[in-house]
Amino acid sequence: MRRLLFLVVSIALISSGSVRAQEGQANDAGVSLSERVKTLEERLExxxxxxxxxxxxxxxxxxxxxxDSLPPDGHCPDGSVTEERKTFKKIAFSRRESLSEKIEAALQEAEAKRVVIGGSARGILQQVIHSREEDKLFGEGSVDFFFLSRPMAGTIFFADLEAVGGAGPDEAVGSLSRLNTDAETFGVGVTDQVKVREAWLHMSLMGDRVKAVVGKIDLTNYFDRNSVANDETAKFLNTALVNNPLLAQPPNGPGLAVRYEPGREIGAGIGLQSPDNSGSTIVEKVYAIAELDYHTHLLFAREGNYRFWGKIGRDADDLDNKTWGVGISLDQQMSTRITAFARAGVGRTEDESRNAHAWSTGLEIGSPFKALIKDRAGFAFSRQVEEDGSESIGEGYYNHFLTERLAVAFDLQWLFSGKNQITGEKNENLLIPGFRTTINF
Amino acid sequence: MFTKRVFLILSVFYIAFLSLSWVWAEEQKTPETNLASYDPKTLVFVTNRDSSDVAVIDTKTDKVITRISLEAFANSHMAMLTNDGKKMLVSATGRDQFLIVDLATQKIEKMIKTGQSPEHFDITIDDQLAYVGNMQDSTVSVVDLKEGKEVKRMAGFFEPHGFSVLPGNSKVYVSNFGAHEVRAIDIPSQQIAKRLAIGDVHHAAIRDPERYMSELKGIANPTMTIDGRFIYAADGDSGAVGIIDTRTDRVIKTIKVGDAPWRAYASPDGLFMLVLNNGDATISVINTKRQEVVTTLKGGIEMTGVNFAQDGKKAYIISRGDSAVYVYDMNSFKMVNRLKIGTNLALETAATTADGTKIYLASSTDDSVYIIDSASDQVKRIANVGRFPWGVTILGSASPNYCH
Structure with a gap:
């Protein structure tokens, strides 16, 4: 009996010990497993x-x-100016995050390397009414293709091929101011040709504060600009309302334009260009222009741009004759829809006996209708007095966008008085209504 | 009766067999070396990355006297002794740990969790703090060596690769290998005191940003002048060395050196900085007084380190690509010897003995340490020091210790 009792107690003790040991092992296994999972998670990360x-x-x-960000007021603790630097850093991403970044970067890279091709075409009909000659309808058309690529960071290569056909109403009217700027893109009387209008390399330097353009350039893209009167494809057609006549810029040719735009009120630029397209006289008979820009919100608490320029150059007809000129070009927003502009200038050519002067002023009015938000109307008057004669002209237009890429404009020019540069006779109260169609693609 | 006798005899034999086996196994064990009986300045410590241990070489006998185990998967990268010579500090890259090893017992005293993949570090002169660069997660672990714990983990670095603590324990400079900047940490407040731009890669990158997007060569090390007045930080991408004034924390000068400089090495006399330019296999010698390049020497392929010996009169430059060591006379700046160590060897780092007479050079691919006698330039090999020896350090070395 005793032996039996001893056996039962022994088995019970051994059993309880075994259960406790198993529980301990299970706890240890749980801790060990959680540690392993943690280690595996860390390795997976x-x-x-x-x-x-x-x-x-x-x-x-x-x-x-x-x-990491611009310090308060843009200055260092010692008062010096900070320099922006685009630098590189190795940053760890999760693989999935990295993949999406890489795809985005590849797309951006492909986009940056892509050659962009675009263009526009214009057709302009202008009727001359009340001329001494037979009143005629003049048709003119032009088409241009441009190519744009980014060969390097901060650079743009741009080339523009343009074809122009038709001479415009000045073939008969012979106005001093020129009635169709688009027809004379390559110069007076140069028509029915395909030419490289511009081909240049644009570089942004010093954190985009300095921009330089070199190549075959159009200086009027960088000087004597005006937000109201500077675009014959969408606004005024008359050349005197596209640029100051006394700017007398040479036809597009080899040159250089550098602009300094710190992003504040003041900007400046300088341009140098060959007086003709050959480039053979680029050093001896250079056309040089300098401009100071002032951007302000002083009047009407709205944007106003004031530009003062001075130039020296050569007479396009006789490169031995030096010319000079100074001028101003301003545009001032007066309300949300109305912007006023003005230009004025004075200049002289070496062999002329008196100074020439020119001025123009006008308004641009935006559409009051939300559905026609891009439509614009403009009215302007121009007066220019040169040794060859004087001329006064008014122009109005309404440009209506049928679609984003198709616009039609009605244009009316009123040549109050002037001299026909071809016949020498007087032009007086000529009306030149016109119709312009522009397609951008 | 017979069965009992047979059972007894078999038991005696079995016990005897076990006893003999135990005795044989004990004899096979390396006798425990008491490192406390050595002057720590006479010992060379070699971290073996793949065998996760540290080999200790006695410079008197040039024999491995012990290998201190760091336990599995440590993948130890760099070792350093505390200034009192009592503890060995090791970055266990594979386990994301920083180890404090007691040299007397050769046991790991503390395993301290750090950020991911700790590699290089430096300690304050009072052996109080270690700054450990975690390459994988670009953090810096601040380790209290007395308490044996990480007291802070600082984020926002870009592969913190090199560290230099100023002599007064006021600041530690951290170079970012994944960026073109050096950061200064204020030790009392444990805050970033300054971020300093090195080099002008941002100008060069305007022309060709893609070159710099594919591979970034930043700053491997902020090398301090011997007097602690300046930091020389070589920027790999811009091929320039920025000199930081440690009093004002301003970059006072930027010196153009060769192509793709690895880092600068200070000569023990404080007169020169040698910059290894691995892009064009040259060495720029910068006079620290004039702060300009005084000469450019022809070097080897993929140079990984510089050791000065013979009171700084000779410079030994390790070329992993050539499996050779180039020897230069520091007075004439002429190459006086080219020690071809072997073929297809990956020579990693080296340490100079305190008396400047010998250089111990780790060669990872043949598990060896090569000893260069700096007087005769004779080379001797110690084989089987451990698997993939990488970092070498000697307390009180005659040439500043380094790792890569």
């Missing part, structure tokens, strides 16, 4: 990470100190 080099923008002081 490591494996999931990839490193990618990214371009980042920082702001740097002369002593080398770096800031």
């Amino acid at each position: 490591k494996l999931d990470k990839v490193e990618v080099v990214k371009q980042v923008v920082e702001y740097m002081c002369p002593g080398g100190e770096i800031y």
Whole structure:
């Protein structure tokens, strides 16, 4: 009996010991398993990470100190000006995040490398009414293709091929101001030709504060600009309402334009260009222009742009004759829809006996209808007095966008008085209504 | 009766067999070396990445006297002794740990969790703090060596690769290998005191940004002048060395060196900085007084380190690509010897003994350490120091210790 009791107690003790041991082992196994899972998670996180080099923008002081964002008022602690630097950093991403970044970067890269091709075509009909000659309808058309690529960061290569056909009403009217700028893109009487209008390389330097363009350029893209009267494809057609006549810029040719635009009120630019397209006289008989820009919100608390320029050059008809000129071009927004503009200038050619002067002023009015938000109407008057004669002209237009890429404009020019440069007779109260169609593609 | 006798005899034999096996196994064990009996300045510590241990070489006998185990998967990268010579500090890259090893017992005293993939570090002169660069997650672990714990983990670095603590323990400079900047950490406040831009890669990149997007060569190390007045930081992408004034934390000068400089190495006399330009296999010698390049030497392929010896009169430049060591006279700046160590060897780093007479060079691919006698330039090999020896360090070395 005793032996039996001893046996039962022993088995019970051994059993309870075994159960406790098993519980302990289970607890240890649980802890060990959670540690292993944690270790595996950490290793997985490591494996999931990839490193990618990214371009980042920082702001740097002369002593080398770096800031992620522009310090307050843009100055370093010692008062010096910060320099923006686009630098590179190796940043760890999770693999999935990296993949989407890479796809985005590849798309951006493909986009950047892409050659962009675009163009526009214009057809202009102008009727001369009340001329001494037979009143005629003049047709003119032009088409241009441009190619744009980015050969390097911060650079743009641009080439523009243009074809012009038709001479416009000045074939008969012979106005001083020129009634159709589009017809004389390559110069007076140069028509029915295909030419490279512009081909240049644009570079942005010093954090986009300095922009330089070199190649075959059109200086009027960079000087004597005006938001109201500077575009014959969408606004006024008369050349005197596209640029100041006394700017007397040479036809597009080899040259250089550098502009400094710090993003504040003041900007400046300088341009140099060959007096003709050959480039053979680029050093001896250079056309040079300098401009100072002032951008302000002083009047009407709205944007106003004031540009003062001065130029020296050569007479296009006789390159031995020096010319000079100074002028102003301003546009001032007066309300949400109305913007006023004015130009004035004075200049002289070496062999002329008196100074020439020219001025123009007008308004641009935006559409009051929301459905026609891009439509514009413009009215302007121009007066120019040169040794060859004087001329006064008024012009109005209404440009209506049928679609984003198709616009039609009705244009009316009123030549109050002037001299026909072809016949020498007087032009008086000529009306030149016109119709312009523009397609952009 | 007979069965009992047979059972007894078999048991005696079995016990005897077990006893003999135990004795034989004990004899096979390396006798425990008491490192406390050595002057720590006479010992060379070699971290073996693949065998996860540290080989200790006695410079008197040039024998491996012990291998301190760091336990599995440590993948140790760099070792350093505390200034009192009592503890060995090791970055266990594979386990994301920083180890404090007691040299007397050769046991790991503390395993401290860090950020991911700790590699290089530096410690304050008072052996109080270590700054450890975690390459994988680009953080810096601040480790209290007395407490044996990570007290802060600082984020926002870009592959923190090199560290230099100023002599007064006021600041530590951290170079970012994944960026073109050096950061200064204020030690009392444990805050970033300054971020300093090095080089002008942002100007060069305007012309060709894609070149810099594909591979980034930043700053491997902020090398301090011997007097602690300046930091020389070589930027790989811009081929320039920025000199930081440690009093003002301003980049006072940027010196153009060769192509793709790896890092600068200070000569023990404080007169020169040698910059290894791995892009064009040259060495720029910068005079630290004039702060300009005084000469450019022809170097080797893929140079990984510089060791000065013979009171700084000779410079030994390791070329992993050539499996050779180039020897230069520091007075004439002429190459006086080219020690071809072997063929297809990956020579990693080296350390100079305190008396400047010998250089111990780790060669990872043949698991060896090569000893260069700096007087005769004779080379001797110690084989089987451990698997993939990488970092070498000697307390009180005559040439500043380094890792890569």
